[in-house]
Amino acid sequence: MDQTSALQNELHLLAFSKYPTFQLVVFISVLFMYLLSIAGNVFVFITVLQTPQLHTPMYFFLCNLTVLDVLYVSVILPKLLVITFTGDTRITYLGCFTQIFFYVFSIGTEVCLLTSMAYDRYVAICIPLRYFVIMKRSTCLIFSMFCWIIGTFNSLMYYLLISKLSFPSFSEINHFFCHMKSVLSIACSDSTSISNLITADGFLFGLVTLILILTSYMYIISTILKILTSSGRRKTFTSCSSHLIIVMLFFFTSLFLNMKAESKCSQEWDKAFSMVYIAVVPMLNPLIYSLRNKEVLDAVKKSMKNTVM
Numbered sequence: 001m002d003q004t005s006a007l008q009n010e011l012h013l014l015a016f017s018k019y020p021t022f023q024l025v026v027f028i029s030v031l032f033m034y035l036l037s038i039a040g041n042v043f044v045f046i047t048v049l050q051t052p053q054l055h056t057p058m059y060f061f062l063c064n065l066t067v068l069d070v071l072y073v074s075v076i077l078p079k080l081l082v083i084t085f086t087g088d089t090r091i092t093y094l095g096c097f098t099q100i101f102f103y104v105f106s107i108g109t110e111v112c113l114l115t116s117m118a119y120d121r122y123v124a125i126c127i128p129l130r131y132f133v134i135m136k137r138s139t140c141l142i143f144s145m146f147c148w149i150i151g152t153f154n155s156l157m158y159y160l161l162i163s164k165l166s167f168p169s170f171s172e173i174n175h176f177f178c179h180m181k182s183v184l185s186i187a188c189s190d191s192t193s194i195s196n197l198i199t200a201d202g203f204l205f206g207l208v209t210l211i212l213i214l215t216s217y218m219y220i221i222s223t224i225l226k227i228l229t230s231s232g233r234r235k236t237f238t239s240c241s242s243h244l245i246i247v248m249l250f251f252f253t254s255l256f257l258n259m260k261a262e263s264k265c266s267q268e269w270d271k272a273f274s275m276v277y278i279a280v281v282p283m284l285n286p287l288i289y290s291l292r293n294k295e296v297l298d299a300v301k302k303s304m305k306n307t308v309m
């Protein structure tokens with residue numbers, strides 16, 4: 001089957017349509033989370049750009065994360081909203097592959113950025129005197145460019161491989177977005193190459209980045225323990241605690257779920273749990289960064305004062 005005929009076939013994203021009584025609840029809560037994560041991320045993005053004190057590598061990386069979070073939720077949740085609102089579960093194969101592309105892109109780029117941020121925290125805390133020499137503007141730019149490029153390249157490979165597979169003329173996906181595993185499970189042709197790519201990615205984006213982040217934090221913690229005053233210790237720890245929370249949220253939710261074996265009985269749980277990292281985590285990220293962070297809070301207070309006066 002060639003690709004043009006694949007585009008005309010019927011594909012259904014079942015989402016939560018098995019529970020008609022819950023449709024309205026699902027719709028309202030998803031809409032609420034979607035708007036909140038867009039608002040939160042846009043707010044952090046604007047605050048960082050408008051505050052000269054926040055023009056540091058850490059916050060520039062954070063801006064990159066907010067852009068990714070907006071992209072990530074926007075490629076999945078609006079379609080889910082349409083499905084729950086209209087009850088029309090159809091999606092085109094092209095739409096489905098596009099979701100996979102941006103989903104994989106966001107996750108890959110995000111994990112790479114989180115690793116760069118861990119390195120940034122390592123330099124800031126363990127070798128502070130050389131911080132501004134090492135984390136120059138050009139270094140940060142190279143780090144972030146590298147992440148965006150490797151993220152694009154990686155998801156492009158999936159896109160090309162998946163769009164070459166053949167699919168039945170009618171199929172249903174019991175998920176609320178085109179989750180890679182669900183899409184592969186309905187494919188008629190051999191998908192070994194994609195399975196191999198997933199394994200390689202699990203190693204590169206999961207294990208290698210996790211080891212790099214853990215190594216940074218081992219150095220960071222041993223440096224913090226050497227600080228003599230407890231207020232100094234707390235202050236230093238605060239400068240990396242929000243990053244640490246976001247890293248833990250990210251790894252526990254997304255990688256845990258993506259690596260878990262697919263089983264028929266756990267599909268409903270999978271969906272519910274996916275909701276956590278698709279909708280809840282992007283909503284929490286800006287909150288964690290702004291509420292736990294005195295610099296951001298100060299900037300917010302200041303800009304509010306300016307607009308009021």
Ligand SMILES: *[C@@H]1O[C@H](CO)[C@@H](O)[C@H](O)[C@H]1NC(C)=O
Nearest residue numbers: 060061063064067140141144
């Ligand atoms: C991403 O990070 C880089 C490096 O810190 C920065 O120069 C760039 O402006 C950021 N881009 C966005 C969209 O936030």
